[in-house]
Amino acid sequence: MTLLISSGGRVGSFLQLLGIIVIFVIVLIATYYTTRFVAGYQKVQTSNRNLKVLETLKLSQNTYVQIVQAGHQYLVVAHGKEGITLLTTLTEEEVEEMNQPPTPAAKRAFHDVFSNAVQSFKDHLPKRRS
Numbered sequence: 001m002t003l004l005i006s007s008g009g010r011v012g013s014f015l016q017l018l019g020i021i022v023i024f025v026i027v028l029i030a031t032y033y034t035t036r037f038v039a040g041y042q043k044v045q046t047s048n049r050n051l052k053v054l055e056t057l058k059l060s061q062n063t064y065v066q067i068v069q070a071g072h073q074y075l076v077v078a079h080g081k082e083g084i085t086l087l088t089t090l091t092e093e094e095v096e097e098m099n100q101p102p103t104p105a106a107k108r109a110f111h112d113v114f115s116n117a118v119q120s121f122k123d124h125l126p127k128r129r130s
Contacts, residue, residue: 067095
């Protein structure tokens with residue numbers, strides 16, 4: 001009799017564990033689809049705006065510099081705790097120039113740069129006397 005009660009307890013515990021796992025999986029699936037729905041809703045809400053942040057550079061913990069496209073104008077702004085400051089405006093040509101890949105001359109191999117630095121250092125050393 002004791003053997004039957006203890007084995008029934010094990011089966012009951014296993015079924016409880018299985019039920020908790022099933023509920024956990026259902027909550028995970030619901031969370032996933034809710035997050036996707038909210039993200040899609042927010043994307044639709046912000047896609048109809050005339051402002052776009054093209055680039056952001058973090059200067060410190062609370063200070064950023066951003067290039068913002070407002071219609072056909074490009075603004076460089078800094079913002080932090082103190083507020084937002086207009087730094088300058090850019091033309092469309094300047095923005096396109098920044099998006100161009102660097103020229104081959106600008107992409108030199110490390111070996112070339114290092115060799116030039118070593119040669120420059122050697123040229124500044126005093127000459128040995130024989």
